[in-house]
Amino acid sequence: MQNLVDEIWLLLTGAKILGVLLLLAATCIAQAPALANSPGYLDPLPQDTGAPGLKQQLQKLQTTGRLMMVTAHPDDEDGGLLTLEARGKGMQTLLLTLTRGEGGQNKIGSSLFDVLGVLRTLELLAADRYYGVEQRFTRVADFGYSKTAGETFQKWGGHDVPLQDTVRVIRSFRPDVLIARFSGTDADGHGHHQASAILTKEAFRAAADPKRFPEQIKEGLQPWQPKKLYIGNVCGFGANTCPDENWTVKINTGEEDPLLGASYVQFAIEGLRHQQSQGLGDLKIPAGPRYAFYKLVDSVLPDTKDASGHEKDLFDGIDTGLPGMATQLIGNPSAEHEMGETGGRLKAELIQMQENFEQASAATSDPGLALPALFASSQHQGKARILALSLPPRSAQKDVLLAELDEKGKQIEAAIALAAEGDLHLAVKPPPGPSRKAFLVSPGQTFDLEARFRSSTKARLKRMELVLPAGWTSHAAGKNRCEGTKCSQIFRVTVPPFAEFTRPYWRRDNPEVDSVNLLDDRRFETHPFPPPPVRGSASYVVGDKGAEVNSTAAVAYTDTAGRRQETPVAVVPPFSVALEPGEQVIPVADGKETAVKVGLHSNLRGAASGTLRLDLPAGWTAQPDRLQVTLPGSGERRDFVFKVFPANLKESRTEIRAVLQAGKNKFNEGYTLVTREDLGSFDYFQPAIQHVSMVDVKIPKLLKVGYIMGAGDDIPAVLQQIGMNVTLISAEELATGNLSQYGSIVLGIRAYDTQKKLASNNQKLLDFVSNGGTLLVQNNNSVPDFNSGHFTPYSAELSRARVSVEEAPVQILAPDDPVFHYPNEISQKDFDGWVQERGLYFMEKWDDHFKPLLACHDPNEADQKGGLLVAKFGKGTYIYTGYAFFRQLPAGVPGAIRLFVNLVSAGSRRQITD
Numbered sequence: 084m085q086n087l088v089d090e091i092w093l094l095l096t097g098a099k100i101l102g103v104l105l106l107l108a109a110t111c112i113a114q115a116p117a118l119a120n121s122p123g124y125l126d127p128l129p130q131d132t133g134a135p136g137l138k139q140q141l142q143k144l145q146t147t148g149r150l151m152m153v154t155a156h157p158d159d160e161d162g163g164l165l166t167l168e169a170r171g172k173g174m175q176t177l178l179l180t181l182t183r184g185e186g187g188q189n190k191i192g193s194s195l196f197d198v199l200g201v202l203r204t205l206e207l208l209a210a211d212r213y214y215g216v217e218q219r220f221t222r223v224a225d226f227g228y229s230k231t232a233g234e235t236f237q238k239w240g241g242h243d244v245p246l247q248d249t250v251r252v253i254r255s256f257r258p259d260v261l262i263a264r265f266s267g268t269d270a271d272g273h274g275h276h277q278a279s280a281i282l283t284k285e286a287f288r289a290a291a292d293p294k295r296f297p298e299q300i301k302e303g304l305q306p307w308q309p310k311k312l313y314i315g316n317v318c319g320f321g322a323n324t325c326p327d328e329n330w331t332v333k334i335n336t337g338e339e340d341p342l343l344g345a346s347y348v349q350f351a352i353e354g355l356r357h358q359q360s361q362g363l364g365d366l367k368i369p370a371g372p373r374y375a376f377y378k379l380v381d382s383v384l385p386d387t388k389d390a391s392g393h394e395k396d397l398f399d400g401i402d403t404g405l406p407g408m409a410t411q412l413i414g415n416p417s418a419e420h421e422m423g424e425t426g427g428r429l430k431a432e433l434i435q436m437q438e439n440f441e442q443a444s445a446a447t448s449d450p451g452l453a454l455p456a457l458f459a460s461s462q463h464q465g466k467a468r469i470l471a472l473s474l475p476p477r478s479a480q481k482d483v484l485l486a487e488l489d490e491k492g493k494q495i496e497a498a499i500a501l502a503a504e505g506d507l508h509l510a511v512k513p514p515p516g517p518s519r520k521a522f523l524v525s526p527g528q529t530f531d532l533e534a535r536f537r538s539s540t541k542a543r544l545k546r547m548e549l550v551l552p553a554g555w556t557s558h559a560a561g562k563n564r565c566e567g568t569k570c571s572q573i574f575r576v577t578v579p580p581f582a583e584f585t586r587p588y589w590r591r592d593n594p595e596v597d598s599v600n601l602l603d604d605r606r607f608e609t610h611p612f613p614p615p616p617v618r619g620s621a622s623y624v625v626g627d628k629g630a631e632v633n634s635t636a637a638v639a640y641t642d643t644a645g646r647r648q649e650t651p652v653a654v655v656p657p658f659s660v661a662l663e664p665g666e667q668v669i670p671v672a673d674g675k676e677t678a679v680k681v682g683l684h685s686n687l688r689g690a691a692s693g694t695l696r697l698d699l700p701a702g703w704t705a706q707p708d709r710l711q712v713t714l715p716g717s718g719e720r721r722d723f724v725f726k727v728f729p730a731n732l733k734e735s736r737t738e739i740r741a742v743l744q745a746g747k748n749k750f751n752e753g754y755t756l757v758t759r760e761d762l763g764s765f766d767y768f769q770p771a772i773q774h775v776s777m778v779d780v781k782i783p784k785l786l787k788v789g790y791i792m793g794a795g796d797d798i799p800a801v802l803q804q805i806g807m808n809v810t811l812i813s814a815e816e817l818a819t820g821n822l823s824q825y826g827s828i829v830l831g832i833r834a835y836d837t838q839k840k841l842a843s844n845n846q847k848l849l850d851f852v853s854n855g856g857t858l859l860v861q862n863n864n865s866v867p868d869f870n871s872g873h874f875t876p877y878s879a880e881l882s883r884a885r886v887s888v889e890e891a892p893v894q895i896l897a898p899d900d901p902v903f904h905y906p907n908e909i910s911q912k913d914f915d916g917w918v919q920e921r922g923l924y925f926m927e928k929w930d931d932h933f934k935p936l937l938a939c940h941d942p943n944e945a946d947q948k949g950g951l952l953v954a955k956f957g958k959g960t961y962i963y964t965g966y967a968f969f970r971q972l973p974a975g976v977p978g979a980i981r982l983f984v985n986l987v988s989a990g991s992r993r994q995i996t997d
Contacts, residue, residue, distance in 0.1 A: 142173035148403035151258035155275035162351030163336030169215035186225035196594035213354025221248035227919040229274030253290040312381040330376040337373035432467035504539035522638035554579035585653035615651035659684040661753030662773035685714040693745035702730030776975025793834035814840035853957030862924040882927035913978025922966035925949035960990035
């Protein structure tokens with residue numbers, strides 16, 4: 084269905100919110116402003132501290148319920164429901180997002196593909212803190228918009244890869260309730276959405292079948308059968324009412340929670356706003372009822388519906404109390420006889436734990452009063468675990484019971500820390516030098532770390548220690564200093580020469596084509612990132628009862644707003660080597676010489692030297708052949724330029740690689756910090772490779788082009804690489820500048836969406852056309868705003884129509900039009916080799932003054948002719964294009980480059996002499 088595309092965000096209730104403020108940036112490191120009053124990423128939310136945090140933790144202790152939701156992309160999730168279940172009811176809740184959103188469009192910058200996937204992973208993790216959920220991913224990648232589940236599975240190499248990962252997550256998390264956010268039908272729109280529900284339905288039964296993916300069983304996972312399966316999108320997105328026959332359970336996520344200070348959906352919105360690359364940074368939702376509707380489609384329980392076919396709760400029919408764990412284990416006469424007295428004692432310990440939790444909950448007006456009951460529950464948890472270990476290994480249920488008891492042990496420790504206000508803070512002390520978002524260490528280095536413990540009660544610290552990866556060492560540097568309940572200790576940490584880097588464990592060799600990620604380290608399979616390398620623990624005593632609190636080592640910095648922030652320490656190579664840009668287009672006619680820039684960054688604390696060279700295609704040469712380079716201390720970067728002389732000047736695709744030899748080691752990859760002030764941070768690694776496209780393209784030498792950026796793209800850089808005279812024009816300059824100096828002006832993608840001053844100065848652009856200029860307008864996503872703005876010289880109606888199959892045949896409708904002949908001859912072969920999609924946001928209707936130039940369509944659909952329209956207006960030329968040039972030009976697609984140059988040059992043939 085055309086009304087649902089990947090640019091429509093699915094809010095927590097499905098409602099559409101218009102008028103979202105889109106933010107603009109143009110670097111890999113997201114530059115959007117931090118959200119107002121947003122706590123630091125490692126700082127707990129206020130709702131997770133003190134009495135509110137303890138009350139939520141105690142609610143979690145009193146239930147064993149587990150819920151898992153499956154979606155396709157970041158921002159698909161029903162955050163209101165997740166927040167209600169996790170925070171309002173205390174259920175262990177997990178969100179499985181199949182992809183990392185790497186194929187989407189970045190609304191705050193030019194980063195695309197896998198670096199966008201890292202950014203969106205960080206954004207989703209920031210949102211998850213508000214929802215209160217765990218996060219998992221599969222190996223499949225977002226390859227762009229897909230209209231069918233069939234095409235989606237074809238791109239993913241079949242459905243077994245994501246199914247296997249979904250089954251793995253179910254078997255490891257063991258949910259009672261499994262929810263597909265979508266329905267698995269055409270009503271879901273995006274093929275990825277449909278596929279996510281189809282996979283969830285199959286995984287519901289497959290996870291319990293030991294014959295499905297038996298390699299997981301050999302690894303130690305056990306089959307697991309969720310008890311109930313629900314699907315969403317049963318009433319249409321945005322619906323707050325729904326026909327009774329369409330749903331089984333109706334949940335009000337607009338209910339106020341006094342601990343959160345907002346309704347569940349409103350609190351979730353605060354998390355969703357961190358997904359700024361989706362355009363959600365300015366999102367708000369008013370108070371009032373908001374309903375989530377879900378339909379029960381599979382179950383292994385007796386009928387849980389009432390006479391009207393409805394349920395009151397997703398967990399109807401499921402015993403989520405602590406004693407229920409033992410009941411599941413010894414719930415039949417033969418099992419009870421086999422376990423005898425042990426089973427009865429185990430159940431008694433669980434019942435006592437439940438009573439302790441209830442006693443602690445009654446004392447939360449003063450968190451300290453909850454401590455005796457919590458310590459008692461810890462003792463009963465330990466006894467229950469010993470009893471569980473002694474049970475005969477008759478089934479996987481014993482393992483489930485042990486895992487749940489271990490989870491309860493962690494939850495009890497967290498509750499005790501909240502009640503005692505016990506806190507451990509591990510602060511890395513970076514050496515002097517340029518500040519970064521994250522303090523980075525490299526193998527072989529040493530750094531100091533201060534551990535600080537405090538408690539509001541009469542806690543006595545027993546010891547503080549670091550938890551380090553294998554091979555790392557630490558020792559106390561100085562004495563442990565204590566004043567009252569506050570203690571501190573300096574540790575000196577040494578990173579071994581063979582230390583692992585803190586890097587993504589997944590990758591694609593060719594992000595523009597590959598749709599499934601390769602895993603370099605399966606230890607972290609399905610997790611968002613590898614864990615931070617340095618953690619610590621503090622053991623302390625309150626009265627005669629012991630407890631422990633854990634923490635992640637962090638480095639402090641001051642953000643651009645002057646606020647103190649923290650982020651985990653990371654390990655990176657001592658040198659970062661990056662060829663810039665990562666893609667270069669060289670015109671065949673002018674390909675006798677080009678410049679290649681290599682950026683070197685040193686993470687060493689002192690000066691370092693080495694030899695830098697390029698690995699070139701056969702026959703190519705560089706001047707100089709190699710460079711002896713010296714780099715200053717940590718944090719410093721230097722650029723080095725080589726002159727490169729291509730050989731075999733014909734249209735082709737090749738690569739240039741950079742290698743730094745430092746001592747006995749070679750370095751041939753770079754890392755880029757991906758972060759934002761409201762997010763955590765992670766380094767994106769990529770090989771020091773420049774993909775080079777030799778393109779046979781002609782350009783009008785004297786044409787001066789003005790480019791007004793929208794949401795950010797790399798088209799201006801490509802135009803400059805092929806020799807065009809391109810100047811970036813700001814929206815402010817548009818208002819006051821002299822446009823007559825330009826022969827053509829290009830509007831970047833979403834220019835009207837993101838640059839509100841552009842809309843107010845649109846008449847100046849139309850006057851520019853009327854006076855003889857050429858205006859090329861690229862796609863905009865806010866269809867209602869574009870249509871109501873009347874930006875075109877003649878009436879035209881934008882739509883959400885798109886052609887998602889990049890190989891879709893293209894028909895040239897007006898072969899005699901000059902656009903197809905000057906300065907390049909365009910033929911059918913120029914539509915070969917396109918990546919990700921043909922185009923998006925095509926015009927649906929247009930005045931007769933417009934002439935459609937191209938037509939194409941997805942399989943089994945009618946021709947789309949509104950992707951490229953041209954009109955004469957006054958003395959000039961107006962062009963609208965929805966074709967995805969913003970993806971094709973950076974990818975070096977020759978035909979798309981030639982066609983775009985022709986579009987920019989339209990109307991200039993009579994004005995400019997080459």
